[in-house]
Amino acid sequence: MAKLAFLGLGVMGFPMAAHLKNAGHDVTVYNRSSSKADAWVKANGGQSAQTPGQAVAGAEFVFACVGNDDDLRQICVGDDGAFSGMSDAAVFVDHTTVSAAVTRELAEQARGLGLGYVDAPISGGQAGAENGQLSVMCGGAQADFDRAAPVIGAYAKICRLMGDVGAGQMTKMCNQIAIAGLVQGLSESLAFAQKAGLEIESVVEVISQGAAGSWQMENRHKTMAAGEFEHGFAVNWMRKDLAICLAAADEVDASLPVTALVDQFYKEVQGMGGGRWDTSALIARLTR
Structure with missing residues (x-):
């Protein structure tokens, strides 16, 4: 010890x-x-x-x-x-x-x-x-x-x-890049299901068993559909991380078009007063 x-x-x-x-x-x-x-x-x-x-x-x-x-x-x-x-x-x-x-x-x-x-x-x-x-x-x-x-x-x-030294931080950027696109895709899927008149639980039960399944879908679909965003990592912190991602992309000459777009979507959520909501709040700009 x-x-x-x-x-x-x-x-x-x-x-x-x-x-x-x-x-x-x-x-x-x-x-x-x-x-x-x-x-x-x-x-x-x-x-x-x-x-x-x-x-x-x-x-x-x-x-x-x-x-x-x-x-x-x-x-x-x-x-x-x-x-x-x-x-x-x-x-x-x-x-x-x-x-x-x-x-x-x-x-x-x-x-x-x-x-x-x-x-x-x-x-x-x-x-x-x-x-x-x-x-x-x-x-x-x-x-x-x-x-x-x-x-x-x-x-x-x-x-x-x-x-x-630094490789851990660069790997974390890979993590945040992957999450940003995934949460946006899940937000669009759930918002589409709602507007199409589908029952969210049934949709998730079916599609989560295939290639669309993810941790975010399993653990956040209910709260996202209910508009509840008090479950973890805040939008303000995600925007801080995505700024690091985008700066690092310039350093290594990588293209992050989806990450840059989702960063702006999170900026919209901040403008809605959701800076302290969790990152699943991307759905809010599609349903409110």
Whole structure:
């Protein structure tokens, strides 16, 4: 069992840190809103710290799951950031979905301080975090990954090294690109079925058994048809991720026409007041 720090206790980080504690690790948590850290300690034990630098003292592994590039920089190298307090040879594991550019920037700084760095974005949503069934796609040195992977296993159903630092983030972009088109297609299918006077449950029961079937169809068709969008990853965060996808596509000379179009559809959903709705809310612009 290891001494760990977990920085960021949002809808994903809160249960992930709990899985680490339940696995027997010694966990210290930090959150920008200290009330969340207090609530985590009350629910799980362990201890909290007032700054990232204090939280990481003596930790073998430091995990982060925050909001965006700027948030990640702040907890790593800001005032009393994690890097300043980490022990020699400790490994920083970043579960935030951020740009590959900031990942490589921070990894270089970490290496200069004698620290390991693994970018490890996650997929599986809030339910996956709560159930310990996340997909974790990693980038970094083999030795750092080999050390971190058994610990990550507390909340992962799969954890794979995809390449050097940044490869995890690029793989997460593949994930978001695939989801964007899929949710739009499902939204159009369900909206079409409604307007055609078909019974949604019967339609899904039939088509889900063939090539059209997907996790989104199985788990979201009922709430989408009912106009209920309080079930996970928010539109605002998806637009942040799609902006990273589109910027990365320019860097590698890839064409993402469907992703660019769906990003604009999500912008419309934001304009409807749905920025905090979950990503299945794409159907709202077709049915309201």
